[in-house]
Amino acid sequence: MQHFFKILRFWQLLNLVSKKVSLKFNYFLFLFSFFLCSVTWAQTGAAADSANVNPDKLFYFIFDNDATFKVDYYYTQGIGVMHYNPVFRKSPINKILIFSKNKAAEQFYGLNYKYDSFTPTNIRDPELRIGDRPYASYMFVSQIAGTTNKVKQQRITSSLDVGFIGPATGAGKFQRKIHEYLHHGIPQGWKYQIKTDLVLNYNFLFQQGLIRTSSFELLGEGGGSLGTLYTNANAGALIRFGWMNNYFSDLGISNQTSRQQANLRKWQLYAFGRTQGRLVGYNATMQGGLLNSRNIYIVPAQDISRTILESQTGLVLIVKGLRLESAVSFISPEFKGSRRHKWMHFNVGFAF
Template sequence: MRLLLLLFLLLPWLGHAAPADTLRPLSAARLLRYTYANDLFFRTDYYFTQGMTLTLVHPALARLPTRHLLAAGAKGSTQGYGITLRYDGFTPLRIQDAFIRVGDRPYATYLYASIFRTSNQPTRQQRLTTALEIGFIGPAAGGKQLQTAIHRITGNAEPRGWDYQIRNAPIVGYRAAFEKLLLARASHVELLATTEASLGTLYTYAATGLRLRAGYFHPYFADSDGKKTSTSEGWQFYGQATLEGRAIGYNATLQGSLFRNNDPYILAPTAVRRGVLRSSGGVVLAHNKLCFEAAAAWVSPEFAGARSHRWGQLVITAAF
């Protein structure tokens, strides 16, 4: 509900024309995407326990003043604009304990908006994405209320440690990602290289990785979104997998906020793993302007004494 309310605040912008840039044409892509992730798909209930995103891509978002803070990309690249509202929640291994589990993951929840700009170059088969991220971490995100309500409805154990979660603090960050096609075979296999860096009060990291797609699909760089849901016709069906390595500089869900030091419990910097692997794999089914995706994600241990963790994710995208 909070994601929808925040998105509705942007609706007045959608009726106005976007500023023209003759050197960088504007993408006509219009789409809405919802993502739901939960580790319950693997019958676990700890670490990253639940997340949701709501993404709007629309050319009118080019009117937002934040476009001046986002890199424009090379001349001739097609510009796409969007905003993602993101909610994620984290817990320790045992949510039934009504005390601080020293050495375990802290309770944490955040909610933020990621205002992004894509610079897509189909001829060079590459894309630059930059994003400004603004929001907050802490009880105001509603993690305690949401998880408690879901567990009561489903008859699961009620979480008892949310009173020790990381306290309210602002999130401010900037993220840049670059994608480049490495090889393509017979229009049914694509391998891409990815690099990404984030500097902010929530996450600071540098990452590099690979994305593999195999099946029947439109080329990844055929439009500014990468799935071509805004203009494609017919069927697409393919599998995809990613592998990424991250060098971690800061993780506020483990270390607390940079702006305050009154959190009931956080991990020491020496306990945070500075090298983390992440991977995912799933299938995508698309027809005309609708796209469905089911995937599983995995992350290596993020702090000393932690376990690796996995969760499931469902995505639906609709173009309009």
């Protein structure tokens, strides 16, 4: 209870400051408070839980950009930070997340931060581009939880995203500053972007190992999202081949100090390919948020592509506690008259 009152007093103080700064600060403050509360509640009860919990503490830094292919449109940039840590198991949000009922399954918990931005095909055009993708950007924090059954080769992952979409992300100013620095086409149309709205999304993913040898793996995947940002269902497959540990042996990086993982390979080098088919119900980055209808321009619902194919091909190098990943991502046209799109994906992770 003391932790709760400390957070409440801290929130009241920052809220007074934010009123004198800007509305944008309130949004950042909201996400920061969400993170702070989750961490504090987790630490408060961490020692009392004796469940079968993955002990690894991992950080992943994720960056997506399409500049490698000399384009600058649609999904043009994404930034993410993911942190797995057993202290998050006491967060109250976990009560609405999904876990396997099998007592042998190993639980894992984490937090994720995501910031993505989208633009039309010509960012130098100052006019409203009807029939193109609207400018959009969102920012959210996710509570992640799940279970891994190493015997059945299964993993269940669910998460709750909380954040916002709209001008408060600062994506327009951010992109302009980058382009000014690079002397490369200043974006002109962010004034037409999707307006501010709530991001509240629930996500689920189930993975099942199908084929496994010492150098090859095939997994089946299925899941979906429901909420104000994305509502969809997807299914696909993941293939990995090379010098690697079993996919279900860890959360992407083996912790050599753990007794359970001491016999795993200290270094890995493998290629992977992932393909997913998606049924699209709603996409706020094109259709606008569900609570704010004052958007200047959106893609009409009848023009949204209801079936999407997305794929990713890449390489992973893991040396002890360091993971380096690079991949090419591809997505089929998302709305009537749009193009296929691809971008580079980079992921740097480490255990500590």
